[in-house]
Amino acid sequence: MADDLFKALADPTRRTILDELTERSGQTLFEICSRLSMKHQLGISRQAVSQHLAVLEAAGLVEVRREGRYKFHDLNTAPLRQISERWPLPDPPGPEESTP
Amino acid sequence: MRIRLTSVFVDDQAKALHFYTEILGFVKKHDVPVGETDRWLTVVSPEDPGGTELLLEPVGHPAARTYRDTLVLDGIPLAQFAVDDVNAEYERLQGLGVRFIQEPLEMGPVTTAVFDDTCGNLIQIATQPE
Numbered sequence: 354m355a356d357d358l359f360k361a362l363a364d365p366t367r368r369t370i371l372d373e374l375t376e377r378s379g380q381t382l383f384e385i386c387s388r389l390s391m392k393h394q395l396g397i398s399r400q401a402v403s404q405h406l407a408v409l410e411a412a413g414l415v416e417v418r419r420e421g422r423y424k425f426h427d428l429n430t431a432p433l434r435q436i437s438e439r440w441p442l443p444d445p446p447g448p449e450e451s452t453p
Numbered sequence: 454m455r456i457r458l459t460s461v462f463v464d465d466q467a468k469a470l471h472f473y474t475e476i477l478g479f480v481k482k483h484d485v486p487v488g489e490t491d492r493w494l495t496v497v498s499p500e501d502p503g504g505t506e507l508l509l510e511p512v513g514h515p516a517a518r519t520y521r522d523t524l525v526l527d528g529i530p531l532a533q534f535a536v537d538d539v540n541a542e543y544e545r546l547q548g549l550g551v552r553f554i555q556e557p558l559e560m561g562p563v564t565t566a567v568f569d570d571t572c573g574n575l576i577q578i579a580t581q582p583e
Binding site: 377380381382383384387388391392399422423424425 | 522525526527528529530554555556558560561563565567569
């Protein structure tokens with residue numbers, strides 16, 4: 354599971370897909386392709402985008418939802434928790450006055 | 454050579470005529486019976502009544518259904534119409550109960566949105582600078 358997660362995050366195009374799904378979750382394949390080509394000037398085929406989505410889905414970062422005749426891709430950031438559980442984040446610095 | 458006619462396959466011509474005229478706002482141009490049940494049914498934009506006609510063509514062939522359903526699954530529109538303001542059209546059509554599967558999205562100079570025409574197709578509306 355962890356290997357799937359790190360593999361999914363290792364690719365810049367897949368990170369861009371996650372950025373776009375962060376902006377709006379629940380996109381069709383067409384919308385994701387449009388965003389990659391029009392906003393990011395990524396010349397990438399629909400088949401290649403599908404393969405990237407399959408890798409993200411295997412890592413649990415993207416969930417595919419069938420709704421009637423349509424298929425939407427939702428973002429799920431829950432698997433990212435594994436990272437901070439394995440390598441905990443430093444405590445956020447508190448306000449000055451409350452520091453003992 | 455000019456493009457005078459383009460077409461979309463529709464499940465039901467009467468339902469399509471309603472949607473494309475009453476909801477989208479096109480006007481009927483030709484309506485001629487063809488065979489037992491089909492019609493040669495076209496609409497045009499009221500802003501350009503002599504312009505390109507859209508044929509609302511019966512989806513008779515099984516291959517046409519497979520083609521449409523496969524495209525719909527991936528959210529791919531079959532036709533694109535130009536509008537002055539995608540956001541305003543989105544608000545107007547949503548108010549009329551139209552189902553959007555892509556809300557207005559600004560991508561550089563172009564803004565698009567995608568809705569379901571209730572007759573089996575996804576349609577994209579777009580605003581782009583002249």
